[in-house]
Amino acid sequence: ASIVLVQTASGKAFQAALTASELADDPTKIPGVPPGVLGTRSPFEKPVKTPSDTSSRTPLQDLHGMITPSDLHYERHHGGVPAIDPTKYELVIHGMVEKPMVFTLADLKRFPSVSRIAFLECSGNYRGSNDGKIRPQEICGLTSQSEWTGVALSTIFREAGVSPKATWFLAEGGDAAVMTRSVPVHKGWDDAIIAYAQNGEAIRPEQGYPVRLFLPGWEGNANVKWLRRIELADAPFMTREETSKYTEAVGGGKIRQFSFTMDARSIITYPSYPAKVEKGWIEIRGIAWSGRGKVSRVEVSTDAGKTWQIARLQEPVLDKAITAFRHLWHWDGTPTEIMSRTVDETGYVQPFLKQLLNARGGNMGYHFNPVTTWYLQGDGAVLFKA
Amino acid sequence: ASIVLVQTASGKAFQAALTASELADDPTKIPGVPPGVLGTRSPFEKPVKTPSDTSSRTPLQDLHGMITPSDLHYERHHGGVPAIDPTKYELVIHGMVEKPMVFTLADLKRFPSVSRIAFLECSGNYRGSNDGKIRPQEICGLTSQSEWTGVALSTIFREAGVSPKATWFLAEGGDAAVMTRSVPVHKGWDDAIIAYAQNGEAIRPEQGYPVRLFLPGWEGNANVKWLRRIELADAPFMTREETSKYTEAVGGGKIRQFSFTMDARSIITYPSYPAKVEKGWIEIRGIAWSGRGKVSRVEVSTDAGKTWQIARLQEPVLDKAITAFRHLWHWDGTPTEIMSRTVDETGYVQPFLKQLLNARGGNMGYHFNPVTTWYLQGDGAVLFKA
Amino acid sequence: LPADTLSQPARFGFGRAATEAEIAAVDIDVRPDGKGLPKGEGNALEGKAIYALKCGGCHGATGTEGPNDRLVVGDTTKGGARRIKAIGNYWPHATTVFDYIRRAMPFNQPGSLTDREVYSLTAFLLHANGLWDEKAVLNAKNLPKIQMPARDKFVPDDRKDGPEIR
Amino acid sequence: LPADTLSQPARFGFGRAATEAEIAAVDIDVRPDGKGLPKGEGNALEGKAIYALKCGGCHGATGTEGPNDRLVVGDTTKGGARRIKAIGNYWPHATTVFDYIRRAMPFNQPGSLTDREVYSLTAFLLHANGLWDEKAVLNAKNLPKIQMPARDKFVPDDRKDGPEIR
Numbered sequence A, B: 001a002s003i004v005l006v007q008t009a010s011g012k013a014f015q016a017a018l019t020a021s022e023l024a025d026d027p028t029k030i031p032g033v034p035p036g037v038l039g040t041r042s043p044f045e046k047p048v049k050t051p052s053d054t055s056s057r058t059p060l061q062d063l064h065g066m067i068t069p070s071d072l073h074y075e076r077h078h079g080g081v082p083a084i085d086p087t088k089y090e091l092v093i094h095g096m097v098e099k100p101m102v103f104t105l106a107d108l109k110r111f112p113s114v115s116r117i118a119f120l121e122c123s124g125n126y127r128g129s130n131d132g133k134i135r136p137q138e139i140c141g142l143t144s145q146s147e148w149t150g151v152a153l154s155t156i157f158r159e160a161g162v163s164p165k166a167t168w169f170l171a172e173g174g175d176a177a178v179m180t181r182s183v184p185v186h187k188g189w190d191d192a193i194i195a196y197a198q199n200g201e202a203i204r205p206e207q208g209y210p211v212r213l214f215l216p217g218w219e220g221n222a223n224v225k226w227l228r229r230i231e232l233a234d235a236p237f238m239t240r241e242e243t244s245k246y247t248e249a250v251g252g253g254k255i256r257q258f259s260f261t262m263d264a265r266s267i268i269t270y271p272s273y274p275a276k277v278e279k280g281w282i283e284i285r286g287i288a289w290s291g292r293g294k295v296s297r298v299e300v301s302t303d304a305g306k307t308w309q310i311a312r313l314q315e316p317v318l319d320k321a322i323t324a325f326r327h328l329w330h331w332d333g334t335p336t337e338i339m340s341r342t343v344d345e346t347g348y349v350q351p352f353l354k355q356l357l358n359a360r361g362g363n364m365g366y367h368f369n370p371v372t373t374w375y376l377q378g379d380g381a382v383l384f385k386a
Numbered sequence C, D: 001l002p003a004d005t006l007s008q009p010a011r012f013g014f015g016r017a018a019t020e021a022e023i024a025a026v027d028i029d030v031r032p033d034g035k036g037l038p039k040g041e042g043n044a045l046e047g048k049a050i051y052a053l054k055c056g057g058c059h060g061a062t063g064t065e066g067p068n069d070r071l072v073v074g075d076t077t078k079g080g081a082r083r084i085k086a087i088g089n090y091w092p093h094a095t096t097v098f099d100y101i102r103r104a105m106p107f108n109q110p111g112s113l114t115d116r117e118v119y120s121l122t123a124f125l126l127h128a129n130g131l132w133d134e135k136a137v138l139n140a141k142n143l144p145k146i147q148m149p150a151r152d153k154f155v156p157d158d159r160k161d162g163p164e165i166r
């Protein structure tokens, strides 16, 4: 930026005399855009999700800190995003309850509310690549983080009088898939939220407007969006999403079911493909999270896993929340591999791909959270290695 | 929401037979919108700021939790929002430094980074009303909160070799006002940030794209946006904004200058004008903050200040950050006054308007943070009282 | 302790009682024991015709060809058998077939099928997977009793907090 | 302690040295002691003409009428005197007038004035506030010496942490 004090007597003449590109060069000489009803994104910044037919991935490599802008929150749905009129919205709770009830959106907002910053992640959140040309967005962009606000499900349980004998509940969405998942009742008493707000405003349609189930630390699909119904029961309902899908082969011909918890994970988002770096000081940056609680430590290796160092964690480190980590490193230009692994507060250590395959009879599938290794070429290019 | 199992043999015929309004009634019967590159806001939700010629106010009464969506972050500028090309952006640091330097945006991003959730507030953030028909947005909507990411100013100070004799620095913006403020150097060594990201993405143009100064807890104007220059000196520069503006009469003919810290404040955002409430249980909700550190307590009165009760604070309670508070109350329908006051970790207690006027020789002006009182009519209408 | 945690009521009194009709309108799920299955019946022959009309375009003429999810196990002797997850080798409960088709299929016209159509499609798909007789009538009574080959493959999550990788 | 706080270098080596020309291009501020004032001069008579042409539309014919900020104290005998904050009664330093006009005015053409115009406008506004002679030449030497009436009104912030309301 530079300012040129042009010698002219008339303001008007001055501005006319400048060409458009000169004007653009010096914003100090043109009154800017006045305040508006909604802020904007700079036209020079175009972060985008990568959509497929069924999902859209958060551009993790372009983000900073721990909050995901709501319009960049990942999407995964099974019948598209429904258009729901909030004045017609109703939530029905029935089954093993004293008093089957109906709540409008306004009703739900009257109950005591709770907010928390927590990640959400699809349990199918893993991709690899043979040529290394794959970004964090493709590898694990089906995770995002928001501040969620709503009413504790336990409050609604008490209001309807959930039977002490109820052990599972069905959560059903009002989308075209009429998405259904069975959830253990204890999660409802523990920390589940009937959420109606995301990052301060109403939940976005793609995340379940007007109301979704939010199960901190549990796989995305069970966090049923566009929630219209809760049915209490004494056994799981065995819906298609918890049998045919969202189950994983674990070896010995066995298929693991109701695997809700998201295992601890991390990824270095800088440097990562397609960034190119220079020799000298590099701040290695990434995000780490665990569905079991707080991230207690992130370890970074800059020598292909031979030695590990403890990264700095950005405060506040929250329960079941994405935590930004940073590790300052001096690169001498020698090709190497860099990687990160999360240790959570239960002592779980994010595994390597090989460990995961060993533990699961050679199968890949849901809940695949391996260490991501980046290969740093001598020219500073960064490629996915494993 | 209700589902009707229509008796028809052909799917196509079925959909054609439904009218548009019937379709809208049951989103479970129409495939929804597929995943996209950017999420959207529900067409039923239209939160807006209220713009004047020089500012635009956050709709506090419509928000939840502690994060302000970036496009609802308040605006206050003195020459409009400039359009800055990030590839041409440069930050100059000079004056009492060993080595005057120029940093591109890419340079700034290479330094170690830091993130924090903190409020920003204009020190002119107060309005009253005679007829009571005024929302939190008008009363104190010139405050918002984001997660800010950037490089610590201390890091840049070290890089340029700031002289130990430097006591003030000039921060200068690249907007049409070429905004300038003098800031004590100690704030730079303490917790100032050269910020380039807001809520995960690049700072929005209205908040200083591509780079702003962020001074946690200090009045908005000093957090110079579109930062183009930092000049170190041994005295303040006495710019127009720190003399003619952003100073306040404090009685005895004296004008207080360099009043950076934002005093502790709170406001009940629900119930507040124009909400109407019903008898029975009401969760009183609001936000509280202090430029001096953490909110240590929020007290709520539901009997016009006769007695006070301690509200619940939403964790995490962060330094110099908006904290959501909640207080459950049973209203019997009798007209009353409700109010909140913040106590911060230094023991500062948010004052009543009268206390502020007494302390400042009867003057109003900048840094006006009185307790907001809402009058609750017997019919459930809520009006601003003071 | 904040004062209001002391005064939390047993119930707030927000919302209202749901009527039986209101519940019935949305209570569409079907459980493994058959709870939720509607009256009526269907058969695979009828199902075959409906399938050809409304399903085959997305799931293939025999339920193995796609482009969308494979519904029928079919020939597992050719490569990739391990990756086949169809009704006949991966679904633990027959009730799920009914439940899912009724709520979500056909994908472009969800919720458009009659209960008879759903019974018939379920019968057809079970038949195509070798689990049901082409001519037998499928109804609320016999559907839950069908033994699914994958039933015993499913194990509950055994992952725990702590260092073990599972 | 995380390992990397041990290895923080004194300098990272990012960015580059600024040239004198680069600094000069942006170093436009003027300090109370006159540092930053350019060569040249101006006077109130010239300033009056420029003001009428470029400023009066927003600040009023005599600098008191608005619609935008009042620049001249003018008649304080009429009501509202307490709220008048003009150069002559509220600005502690004359240098600020020069600095601000040069960087930000006229509002619709900011940064368009020559230094001579800015000196003359400053001289005119100081004169209109009774602080400068109509015919005297204003320059880098005498501008900082002007005694501003509001100078001694300004006190530093004396608010402290803790319970005191100020």
Ligand code: HEC
Residues within 6 Å of the ligand: A077, A078, A079, A177, A240, A244, A245, C051, C054, C055, C056, C057, C058, C059, C068, C069, C070, C071, C085, C086, C087, C097, C100, C101, C105, C106, C107, C108, C121
């Ligand atoms: C326009 C395309 C389309 C049509 C027509 C269609 N389906 Fe589907 N079907 C899909 C898609 C896509 C999925 C996967 C949906 C998902 O995963 O959310 C699917 C999934 C299924 C599944 C679950 C498969 C599994 O392995 O989990 C069944 C069963 C099914 N369809 C049956 C049917 C039947 C029966 C019909 C006809 C009445 C039908 N489909 C018509 C596209 C279609």
Ligand code: HEC
Residues within 6 Å of the ligand: B077, B078, B079, B177, B240, B244, B245, D051, D054, D055, D056, D057, D058, D059, D068, D069, D070, D071, D085, D086, D087, D097, D100, D101, D105, D106, D107, D108, D121
């Ligand atoms: C198009 C309208 C407009 C024109 C023309 C204009 N001004 Fe201004 N002026 C403003 C506005 C608006 C402000 C307040 C800006 C702010 O607060 O950010 C202002 C503020 C000022 C101030 C500071 C007042 C204070 O009390 O802080 C001075 C001095 C000033 N103008 C001088 C001038 C001079 C000299 C000219 C002509 C060269 C001029 N203005 C032309 C609109 C204008």
Ligand SMILES: [Ca+2]
Residues within 6 Å of the ligand: A231, C027, C028, C029, C030, C036
């Ligand atoms: Ca049921």
Ligand SMILES: [Ca+2]
Residues within 6 Å of the ligand: A244, C069, C070, C071, C085, C086, C087
């Ligand atoms: Ca399948």
Ligand SMILES: [Ca+2]
Residues within 6 Å of the ligand: A175, A176, A177, A178, B028, B029, C102, C103, C104, C105, C110, C111
């Ligand atoms: Ca449907």
Ligand SMILES: [Ca+2]
Residues within 6 Å of the ligand: B231, D027, D028, D029, D030, D036
């Ligand atoms: Ca200077």
Ligand SMILES: [Ca+2]
Residues within 6 Å of the ligand: B244, D069, D070, D071, D085, D086, D087
């Ligand atoms: Ca003025």
Ligand SMILES: [Ca+2]
Residues within 6 Å of the ligand: A028, A029, B175, B176, B177, B178, D102, D103, D104, D105, D110, D111
């Ligand atoms: Ca300018």
Ligand SMILES: [Co+2]
Residues within 6 Å of the ligand: A123, A219, A246, A247, A258, A259, A260, A261, A366, A367
């Ligand atoms: Co799972």
Ligand SMILES: [Co+2]
Residues within 6 Å of the ligand: B123, B219, B246, B247, B258, B259, B260, B261, B366, B367
């Ligand atoms: Co101040």
